[in-house]
Amino acid sequence: MLRAMRILTGLQPSGKLHVGNYFGAMEPAVRLQEQGEAFYFIADYHAMTTMQDPAALRENVRELAIDFLACGLDPKRAVFFRQSAVPEVNELAWILSTVCPMSLLSKCHSYKDKIAQGIAPNHGLFAYPVLMAADILLYDSNQVPVGKDQKQHLEVTRDLAVKLNDVYGEGTVILPEPIIREDTAVVIGLDGRKMSKSYHNTLPIFGDEKPLRKTLMRIVTDSTPVEEPKPVENSTILALFKLFASDADYQTLLADHQRGGTGYGDFKKRLADAYWDFFAPMRARRAEILADPGYVDQVLAGGAARAREEAAKVLGRVRRAVGLI
Ligand code: ADP
Ligand code: TRP
Numbered sequence: 001m002l003r004a005m006r007i008l009t010g011l012q013p014s015g016k017l018h019v020g021n022y023f024g025a026m027e028p029a030v031r032l033q034e035q036g037e038a039f040y041f042i043a044d045y046h047a048m049t050t051m052q053d054p055a056a057l058r059e060n061v062r063e064l065a066i067d068f069l070a071c072g073l074d075p076k077r078a079v080f081f082r083q084s085a086v087p088e089v090n091e092l093a094w095i096l097s098t099v100c101p102m103s104l105l106s107k108c109h110s111y112k113d114k115i116a117q118g119i120a121p122n123h124g125l126f127a128y129p130v131l132m133a134a135d136i137l138l139y140d141s142n143q144v145p146v147g148k149d150q151k152q153h154l155e156v157t158r159d160l161a162v163k164l165n166d167v168y169g170e171g172t173v174i175l176p177e178p179i180i181r182e183d184t185a186v187v188i189g190l191d192g193r194k195m196s197k198s199y200h201n202t203l204p205i206f207g208d209e210k211p212l213r214k215t216l217m218r219i220v221t222d223s224t225p226v227e228e229p230k231p232v233e234n235s236t237i238l239a240l241f242k243l244f245a246s247d248a249d250y251q252t253l254l255a256d257h258q259r260g261g262t263g264y265g266d267f268k269k270r271l272a273d274a275y276w277d278f279f280a281p282m283r284a285r286r287a288e289i290l291a292d293p294g295y296v297d298q299v300l301a302g303g304a305a306r307a308r309e310e311a312a313k314v315l316g317r318v319r320r321a322v323g324l325i
Contacts (some may be wrong), residue, residue: 005036008141008176010043010083010132013060014051017067018202019275020187020195023243024147028181030072032145038078039139039307040068045083045090045131049124050114065296067206070286075299083135085304088311093127093134095322099163100130108152133157137164137173138311145179154178164318172321173314188239190219203240205279206286216272221264229260230267237267244271244278 009029017026029040044061051057061082073080083089105111105126115121124131132153136144137160144154154176161173186194189201196202203215219237224230232238232254242250253270256262289295319325 003037005142006039006140007032007036007143007145008039008041008136008139009145010041010046010135011064011068012043012047013057013064014047015060015197016063016202016204017206018195018197018204019240019243020189020202022071022205023187024181026068026071026073028145029068030074033074033078036143039081039141039310040073040078041081041083041135041303041307042068043083043135046128049122049128050119062296065300066286066289069289069296069299070206070282072282072285075303079303079306079310080299081303081307082300085300086138086307086311088308088315089131089134089138092138092315092318093131095318096133096137096160096164097127097130099167100160104156104159105129108156110149110153129153129156130160133160136176137161138314139307140174140310140314141176142174143179144176145181147181151178151180154180168318168321172318187243188236190215190236192220192234192236203275206283209276213272213276216275217265217268219268219271226263227260230257230262230264232257237264237271241267241271241274244274249274 009025011025011029029038032038033040042061042064044057047057047060051060065080065082068080069075108129111121111126111128114125119125129152132150133156136154136157144157146154155178158175158178161175165172165175189195189199190203191199191201193199193201204212219240221237222231235257238250238254238257241253245253253267257267316325
């Protein structure tokens with residue numbers, strides 16, 4: 001029987017979600033859940049390669065689960081689970097590692113970048129792409145939507161799938177297709193660079209109103225006097241406003257920049273209003289989720305059970321192919 005297209009992606013639990021994560025990862029994932037059978041998981045094993053604080057890991061996993069659900073992940077449509085709730089993934093990672101040349105991993109940019117940032121080169125960090133390949137192949141995934149930074153990891157995944165099939169026979173694992181989100185969707189941070197935790201220029205999605213509005217007031221602007229027209233090229237205020245406002249409101253803000261006579265303080269206030277309104281439904285949903293303490297655990301347990309069922313099938317097939325059974 002032909003089954004629905006399986007779309008799989010993982011998100012690392014790495015702290016408070018920001019607007020860049022929302023438009024770059026969550027919103028596309030929420031949209032894609034309509035188009036096939038979505039498998040979305042929280043990559044907690046991967047997080048351990050750079051974060052070794054048990055309380056923070058627990059907290060971040062929970063926060064990400066709550067935030068993803070608040071942003072529209074529908075557990076009736078998507079299978080939503082914690083990576084570590086399906087420990088079978090480690091066995092597949094081991095099997096893949098036996099066909100993985102060292103040279104394939106030593107050329108990975110993300111490994112080299114992390115070492116350059118001063119992170120200790122542990123084996124987990126080195127083997128990260130093999131575990132990621134296992135994440136993908138364990139569920140016979142067809143499509144894997146990721147940001148550009150993960151492109152090379154998807155190439156490693158496909159290389160490993162081809163190798164495993166070469167050694168143990170076609171159909172041992174299924175070759176996935178990457179869906180790479182290109183740079184067009186890069187969300188700009190408060191200082192005009194790409195919004196990123198590492199640049200400390202993020203605008204969180206959730207939080208208390210006062211400090212969040214204050215954060216928006218920190219947007220870096222030039223010193224054009226109030227009465228003069230304001231530059232519209234590379235304007236952080238306009239770029240962010242476009243994400244949150246209707247086209248008509250965007251055109252008004254644009255015209256007010258070009259006309260002059262309005263100060264940046266006023267523009268920032270309009271931006272803060274639009275931002276606050278945009279996330280209002282997600283904030284309301286988040287409050288509902290928080291009011292039901294068992295809900296998140298129940299969703300993740302249901303997702304894990306469903307994911308394990310699938311993992312058992314695929315791992316059984318692979319174990320047979322390689323001669324473990
Ligand atoms: P950060 O740069 O803050 O560490 P991550 O690397 O954890 O963010 O990103 C998690 C996901 O969010 C990735 O899929 C990434 O492509 C997306 N993302 C992060 N920042 C942005 C941004 N500024 N614009 C668009 N997408 C982003
Ligand atoms: N490495 C991905 C990231 O940092 C997260 C991830 C782990 C993932 N396993 C995956 C993404 C499998 C897609 C498929 O964003």
